[in-house]
Amino acid sequence: MKRIYILLGLMLCLAFACWHTFLHPAAPAGINIQPNAPSQNLLLVPLDGRPPCRQFVIDAGTIAGYAIHTPPSELQDYYSAPGDTAGMRQWLQENLPEQEAAIISIDQLLYGGLLAAREKEATPAQQDELIAFLRQLHAQNPDKPLLAFSILPRQTPQDTIDGYQEKKDLLAYSRLKGRQAAGLAVDETELARLEAAISPENMQKYLQHFAENEALNRKLIALVKEGVLTRLVLGQDDGEEYSIPNIEKSHLWAFMQQEGLPEEKAVITHGADEIALTMLAAYQNERTGYRPQVYIAYNHPTTRETIMPYMAIDMAATAREKIALLGGQEAVSADEADLILYLSTNDYEKDTVSLRSQNVQELRDYLDQSRKLALVDLSKHFTAQETILPLLLENDFPINSLTAYAGWNTASNAIGTAAASASLYLSAQKNAPSQKEALGIVASNIRFLQNRILEDYFYLKEDIDTVNHTLKKAGYRNTADLDLEHNWRWANAMLQASMQKHLAAYKQSQSLKKPVQLHTEQGAFTIFVDDLTMELSYPWPRTFEIYLETTPYIYQSPPSS
Template identity: 40%
Template sequence: MKFKSYIKQKWLLSIIAVTLMIVYYMNFIQLPPAVSVELQQNYKYKLILIPLDTRPPCQKMVVDAGKMAGVQIITPPSEIMDYYTKEGDTKKIQKWLMDNIDKSDGVIVSIDQLLHGGLLASRESGTKQDESQILLNFMRDLKTKAKDKPIYAFNVLPRITPPPTLESDSKKMIKISRLIDEISIFENEDDIKLLADLKEDIKQEDLDIYLDLFRRNTALNKELINLAKKGIITKLVIGQDDGEDFGIPNMEKKSLINYVHSLGISNDVVMITKGADEVALSLLANFVQTKTNYQPKVYVEYNDEKAMRTVMPFMAGSVGSTVEEKLVMANAKKVNSPQEAGLILYVFIGNDENMSIQRQSALKIKKYLEQGKKVALVDLSKHFSANEVLFPTLLKEAVPINELTSYAGWNTASNSIGTALANAVIYKAIRPTFNTTNDMLAVEYNRLNINYERFLEDYYYLKEVIDVMNITLKNHGYENVNDLDMEHNYIWMNKLLQSDMQKRANQLNNSEVFKMPFKVQTPEGVFDLTIRNLQVDVFFPWPRTFEVYLDVRLNLYRLNN
């Protein structure tokens, strides 16, 4: 019996050894011979960023894009910044900014952070007159110290949802907001009566606080516009967060647009647009454009005729209108054909009715890339579903995703369109300015890092893994996935997250498209490059599952040929 057991164990060990050899052969021996590329990150400029808040889209994504552009992004120390519901220390942030402006080539500053301590804090409190004046005086003093250095500033309109501190029914307050806007346009008598009835169901004090939030914000924004007109602010962007078709935020937006027009201010100085989280990244692109004198020629293509007219969730307008705003933000010239364009912005809006054309879109993008076109891909789903987005079809059809200039498919349409366009503009603007092999390859490496972070977060996490995380929490008795318990489930969930996301990274690492080589022109000639060993470090930056902090590690290789 012992002899039989020994033979059995020996056979089992032999099978394991052969299996490991096959895996090694498939993953290493079969790979073409290549030399690892060692790169040094160099910077041409240094830019201070006061982010909207400390979430990755508002801070990390700008830092990463800065690396691609050769712009070192400097942010305030974490101990004085916001963290989830804890607001940033506005006085210390202002002092830090004033103390460090001399060490930079300019600044991108969130007014919401300087004034309230972050986006969430701005939603919970109105702007007092004396606080606004202190902030405006600070901006004047900052300009005096900055001298000719550019100051890019942005502020976000209050969203339609009332502050959580109010006692009245939130849904009724939102309905009142919509009706006030609709009545101002249509003057419908039934709406007027319904508005009067709804007002009886809520506290007048709460309604006054809600309406005053917008009045004060409008007054502040007009003062900021005046600073921009005087050149104290180099460029001001006013964004709209979580918009709808109707509501008081839309009324404020229209009022500010009219005010800007009355002063004769151009979009280069004041831009009012949909979106919030991506604005700092767009302003970084503007900074790079001023240093390179780059104006993109962009051809916009949609996956079907309905995409441009689609109104996506949390948007106060169509996809087409959002694209047009982001093109203006990028100072882009829109052209009528791919042949005229230096950049193709491909906007895919998936829904449950157009999944049959996913392959057609994937093959169209593949053809553009084979022709050497630069493609920025926006990959969105009407219902935030993995089945409706294009990315899985890109993998299936062997589209060379390593050659995509940029990719985005997270959260709202404005977030994704703004992100994809800004990253593409930065890449296109800065690439011709580098003249060493190291810097040229560093641009490509950083582009790939940014894109793979977007692949892993925008598709794998936000369309697949987040549901796994939320279901796991609920199966263990935790109903509130937006307020993780730091003592009981936060660490546990981070471990599950890391494990699950690395599995997805391994899937991508072993895919045909990941291994596809791509060519890069350098002063030493054309390099055939490939990437290997995709690793991901990921955790929840705030105690909720809504977003992740994700770092990708890639190894860049030059093929021996």
């Protein structure tokens, strides 16, 4: 009996050893890398509460050592409920003295967020009240830069304008008026028909929206000239080549030139959600005196002139605009560049996807030359089949060697996000005082990189359609306005299950786990990601965007003996 007990004991010890070895392996042979503690503090009044407008700035800020402080949730907008504008102004006034600077959304301070700005009206008196507040804020904090941004209305009619045909007619009217203002010939008969078909009430409401916004932005431009605002960026939301918003934009450009304001003080750009992040990168570059040299590379000869959905300009113009906005310069060759901004706009209808294997090799070649590489991975039809990332994973491309990745929503959103986060990384590394600091910058950058890959590719190119289709199949038609108590919870459960399956496969891939050598001002380091976890949910009752935060477990390989 004693022998049996001894044998059982040995078997239990062996079983425990196997369990510990295979299910709980020893820690990797290397030094665990953690992000640096923030050393600088900035305030952010975000455009709205969505992650691209708020969380992206917080997360990317850590790359360059910024703690980004945002208003408490009770003041912030929540989907269709506008933010507390009075409370937001008080919060800004109370907290600015302890911070270095503030990035301020005018739409949040005046209307309560982007969605509210699309529908609400602000009287001249309400506008003047905001202008007076900004003057007072500057007078109380004369040494604190106020970096403001305001969004031009999109041409889509307000939701308060009823009727499908009425909205369709207003869009057609906007496009014709835009062409007419650009000096192009238009069908005058069709223009007259639309003017007669649209009710005077809705026509007045639609046009007044742009007039009100133009008046507001003229007042903000005047504040720049006064020195109240350190910088003003006007963004164009969901634009087209010819439209009434472009008429407003041309008026404002002319006013800026009339006032003699340089672009580093007041500028108009395409996009909205990414502007706060770009302004953070611009602030960092101005503070450190860094001007990133960026070479723009394209996946296909036609990409340069491609105009992607919801854009008014082509890819080349968009990229140059974003580079200039963050204080960089376009490099004429890859050899002279700090960063390669690689733009991909695959479209199966134009058969550009057939070059994807060639694109993978081009990206490898850049890495072999020790280039810093930011990949903008767009799809004309918002599908995984048109992106480059799946081929990178199939070919064991060392994904953590990318400096930045983005592939979400519009071209301006994605290019602005990739360029800004890469610029923050490059600037921070250029000023890193030690090897430990340089590795902490790497850790923060990889975290932001993995956030973008998991959301922009795995969710937005794969899972969102599955979730929407399942909801619609069950009878829920409007995935942009979910019921918090019923289908929103179900959608969250689907999101969690599907994305965790993706993560389980992705974190075992050679592409993620492969060691990569990163070249910094403090020397070259070999690092690897041993594991990756993820938290995610729908922040608003709709499926359009997700809140996602990863935790990569990053290690520095010990030097070879």
